[in-house]
Amino acid sequence: MCGICGYITDKNISISAKTLEEMCDVMSHRGPDDRGFYIGKNHGRASVGLGHRRLSIIDLSEQAHQPMSNEDGTVWLTFNGEIYNFIELKRALLGKGHKFRSACDSEVILHLYEEYKEKCLDHLNGMFAFAIWDSIDNSLFAARDRMGEKPFFYADCDGVFIFASEMKALFRYPGFKKELDLGSLQEYLAYEYVPAPGSILKGVRKLPAGNFLKWKDGFSRVAEYWGLRLDRSETSLKLSEGEYAGKIVSLLTESIDKRLISDVPLGVFLSGGLDSSIILSLMCRLRDPKKIDTFSIGFADKSFDESGYARRLAGFFKTNHREEILTPDKVLEIIPRATDILDEPLGDASIIPAYLLSGFTRKHIKVAIGGDGGDELFAGYPTFQADKAIGLFSLLPGSLKNGLFKAAQKFIPVSFDNISLDFKIKQFLRGGLYAPLIRHFIWLGSFTPEMQVDIFKDRPLRGANQIYSLVNESSAGCRSKERMNTLLYLYTKFYLQNDLLVKMDTASMAHSLEVRSPFLDLELMNFVETVPHRLKIRGFTTKYILRKAFAGILPEYILRRPKKGFGIPVAKWFRNELKPYLLSVLSGEEMNKGGIFDAKFVHSLMEDHFSGRSDNRKLLWTLVIFQQWFKKNF
Numbered sequence: 001m002c003g004i005c006g007y008i009t010d011k012n013i014s015i016s017a018k019t020l021e022e023m024c025d026v027m028s029h030r031g032p033d034d035r036g037f038y039i040g041k042n043h044g045r046a047s048v049g050l051g052h053r054r055l056s057i058i059d060l061s062e063q064a065h066q067p068m069s070n071e072d073g074t075v076w077l078t079f080n081g082e083i084y085n086f087i088e089l090k091r092a093l094l095g096k097g098h099k100f101r102s103a104c105d106s107e108v109i110l111h112l113y114e115e116y117k118e119k120c121l122d123h124l125n126g127m128f129a130f131a132i133w134d135s136i137d138n139s140l141f142a143a144r145d146r147m148g149e150k151p152f153f154y155a156d157c158d159g160v161f162i163f164a165s166e167m168k169a170l171f172r173y174p175g176f177k178k179e180l181d182l183g184s185l186q187e188y189l190a191y192e193y194v195p196a197p198g199s200i201l202k203g204v205r206k207l208p209a210g211n212f213l214k215w216k217d218g219f220s221r222v223a224e225y226w227g228l229r230l231d232r233s234e235t236s237l238k239l240s241e242g243e244y245a246g247k248i249v250s251l252l253t254e255s256i257d258k259r260l261i262s263d264v265p266l267g268v269f270l271s272g273g274l275d276s277s278i279i280l281s282l283m284c285r286l287r288d289p290k291k292i293d294t295f296s297i298g299f300a301d302k303s304f305d306e307s308g309y310a311r312r313l314a315g316f317f318k319t320n321h322r323e324e325i326l327t328p329d330k331v332l333e334i335i336p337r338a339t340d341i342l343d344e345p346l347g348d349a350s351i352i353p354a355y356l357l358s359g360f361t362r363k364h365i366k367v368a369i370g371g372d373g374g375d376e377l378f379a380g381y382p383t384f385q386a387d388k389a390i391g392l393f394s395l396l397p398g399s400l401k402n403g404l405f406k407a408a409q410k411f412i413p414v415s416f417d418n419i420s421l422d423f424k425i426k427q428f429l430r431g432g433l434y435a436p437l438i439r440h441f442i443w444l445g446s447f448t449p450e451m452q453v454d455i456f457k458d459r460p461l462r463g464a465n466q467i468y469s470l471v472n473e474s475s476a477g478c479r480s481k482e483r484m485n486t487l488l489y490l491y492t493k494f495y496l497q498n499d500l501l502v503k504m505d506t507a508s509m510a511h512s513l514e515v516r517s518p519f520l521d522l523e524l525m526n527f528v529e530t531v532p533h534r535l536k537i538r539g540f541t542t543k544y545i546l547r548k549a550f551a552g553i554l555p556e557y558i559l560r561r562p563k564k565g566f567g568i569p570v571a572k573w574f575r576n577e578l579k580p581y582l583l584s585v586l587s588g589e590e591m592n593k594g595g596i597f598d599a600k601f602v603h604s605l606m607e608d609h610f611s612g613r614s615d616n617r618k619l620l621w622t623l624v625i626f627q628q629w630f631k632k633n634f
Contacts, residue, residue, distance in 0.1 A: 002066070003030030003053035003509075004078040005164035006131060007173060008046060008140050010218045013160060015039045015049035022172040024051040027165060029341070030080075030509045031055045038067040038076050040135065048133045048140070050078045055366075055512055070110050071099060074135045077113075079106045080165055081128030081150045082516065084258040089123060113141070121212060121225045125258075125522040129207070131163060139216040146226045147373065147520045148196070148209030148497035151505060153343065154220075155204045161215050167204060167343035178633060179203070183462055185596070185626075189447040189455070190467050192347030192622055193498040197222070200344040209497045227477070228492055229529050230485040236530040244531055245549035248524075253282050255521035259369055260286060266367035267293030269357060269515070270321070272309025274380070274543060275371030277558045278550055279518055283369065284317045292319045295361045295368070297326055297353045301569040309558070316555060324360050326353050326568065328577035335581075339628035341510045347446055347622035348499050349570050354507035362511040372500050373519035376491040377528045378543045379484070379536035380563055382424070383443050387487065388540065390432050390439070423615055437475055438468050440487060444495060446622040457598045484533040571617035575610055582606065585624050594630060597623070 005023040007015070020037050028035075031053030038050045052066040067078045083089070086105035089112065094100070098111040105126070112120035113132050118141065127149035131142040142163065144152045154163040157175040164170050171178065179202040184194045196206040207213055210226040239247070256279060260266065268283060270276050283292060294314045298307030307323050314321035331352055338355050339345075361368055375381050430448070431439035442448060447455065449464040471490060478489045508515045518524070531545060538544040547559050574582050584590075586606060591599035602623065608614040 002055055002080040003027030003165045003169070004051070004080045004129065004131060005162075005169045006048065006050040006078060006133075007160055007162040008048040008133070008215060009160040010046045011159050013047060015041075015047050016174075017049075019173060020049045020051045023164060023169040024053050026169050026172055027053050029512055030165060032512050034065060036066050038069075038078075038133075040076070040133065045138050048076075050076055050131065050133060052078045055514060066106060068102075068106055068110060070114060075110060075114060076133045076135075077106060077110050077130060079109055079128065079130040081126055081130070081145065082259075082514070083108060083124055083126035083128065084255075084261070084521070085123075085125040087261075117141075118212060118214070118225070127517070127520070129165060137216070139214055141212065141214050142207065143212040143225070144207045144209055146210045146522065146525070147492065147501065149501050149505065149517060149520060151343070151502070152207040152213075153199065153204055154207065154213070156220075157203075159218060161220060167199065167201070170204065177203075180630075180634065182459065183466075186452060186462050186467055188345055188347065188626065189452060189622060190449070191441060191445050191494070191498070192618075193502065194344055195470050195494055195498050209493075228489055228525065229479065230489055230533070231478070231480040231482075232529040233485065233532045234480065234482055238532070241535065241545070241548060244535060244545055247527060248531075248545065248549045249282075249553075251521070251524040251527055252278065252518060253285065255518040255524050256282050256369065257286055258521070259516040259518055262367050264366040265293070265364070266369065267295060267361065267365045268319075269361070269368050269370045270294040270296045270310045270314060270319075271371070272296065272306040272311075272313060272558070272561075273371070273563070274546060274550075274554075274558060274561065275374035275519065276310075277313055277554055278374070278546065279369055279371055280313065280317060280319070281550065281553050284319070289317045289319050292317075293365055294319045294321045295357060295364075296321070296323045297357045298323050299326055299569060301572065304567060304569050309561070313555070313558060322360070322364070324356060326356055328573050330356060331568070331573065331578065332581060335624075335628065337510070338507070339625060339632060341506055342625075342629055343506075345622075345626040345629040346499065346502060346506070347618070347625055348503055349568050349617075349621050351503050351507060352568055354503055355510065358508045358511045358513050358515075362513040366512075367514045367516065368508070370504060370515045370517050371519065372504060372515075372517045373492075373496060374543070374546070375563070376488060376496045377519060377525065377536075378546050379488060379533065380543045381491070382542075382563055383440055384484070384487065384537050384542060385540045386424075386428050386431070386443065387436075387440070387484075388537075390428065426615075434464075436483070437471055437486070437490065438464070440490070441468060441471060441494070446618045451619075454601045455597050457596065459596075482533055484537065488533065488536070570621055571609075571615055574617065574620055575612075579610070582620060582624065585627050586620070590627060590631075594627065596630075 024035050034054035036052045041047045050067040067076050069076045083105040086108045089108045093111045128145045129150035129152040153167045162173050181202045184198050184200050188194050194200050196208040211224050213222045268280050296307050296310035299305040334352050334355050338351050427443050431442040434442050474493050475486050478486050480486050504515050535545040586602050588599040591597050591602050605616045609616040
């Protein structure tokens, strides 16, 4: 895994080696093993500078140094990621007469581009973000992997196109100006992240997953090269349940096998949930379990702790297991570090255990296998169950729905346990006040559009239609006739791409740790597109076909487990150990200094939480992370 950056212009501006070095060095954690630069000028028409920070995983030799060029130096590449089918691709390219000087996957991309240009993306199976300078075509070609495992930020600064793996690298370009985008801030408060292609800053864009970008003659265009086609399950030939289950096991085994290719030690993130347990079970078929390292995080609070399941499963497979307990003291240590590494505010509190997990894992290995993607592809979230149950409530008149919601807020006792019953009931009713697709983002997010009216200080606000307009636009591009397929599609486009994968990339790369996700393998996803959604969630049983596929492989106590999530006891900690910290970060003085949020309203959120009148954990955490990020950057 690596960090990439660069800038290009067709104006009479010289490329500064110092600027490139600074852009690279701010991302040194992404690639501590090596750095490299390329500066070129193409017949007076354009100047280009490419930078690279390297985390050496495959081919540790000097021959894999980047930026990397083709044989005659007309095409240059800076690449972040892993290509899992590079050996097959290399074999095919050798057959076409291409010559290789390294054993790394990066060089395969160069020769694929020479052979197929933009269509090279059709051949790649992996996680990646890269940029290719083509001096013959006088163009820059950049792309991001299909699900968005690797990041790519870019901006135009007075005719200079700049890009990087991290937004903070863009800040090192002398002409860059930081300006908060208030519309994006509203999106952050609603979703707990800013959805691609937008960003929290004006003028900065994120290349969406499954898209490429081409810059030429001072102009850039973005186009989609791949999208999840769950509508295929509505027309494809149907298999039996057993055939679907068997194929999933086979493809996941192949996916994991590809991700075990490494010249450095690797291990498994083991939560004790279904997805990580599946990965471990298949990995133990491919490798000696006694040589497999597994890692997990635990909590003293039993309602959040899954470490017992992870420990028990590691014992079942006889792996070399390690775990660490996350305490409030460690949270206080980690929050400033986590907000330092965040390009944008991210309101998902599980960034904290992910950061701790990555840190202590990196002490032992350099590559970890994770379970991201299983919930989105196989309908693993409780919100899918809630969607099935909400039909009757949705039929009620608006006034009655509002009345029920207010009554629940007033009369149902508050519990601060993990996904407690009162929390689920109140979130369920809150979401029911909104349109069918939007309610999922209410369930998962923090501040509703109505709450935002109260928190913003005298500012013109975007309404719900604008805040969630991207949801409606994306659903229109889904092509599915089945509602559940549309929901699964939206979860990959929004929650997976903008939250979970950002969280894991940020937390792991802060410690120079590479994380690979077998559920996001191209061949597996191509097959999952054909699996009917009724086999993903049957009745109220989530991940039905996965549970069936691994019956007899995994213990029953894993197969029967409901989704728990990777949360932390922040609700309780905000009332006790973290209360002084919360009061400091969200004090009236800090609110007034920022000049964005209404200090009295923020104070009321804290008071309601402290008193037990409301569980405001999500709202308060979302504000804390933004305030820490804002203070650092502005």
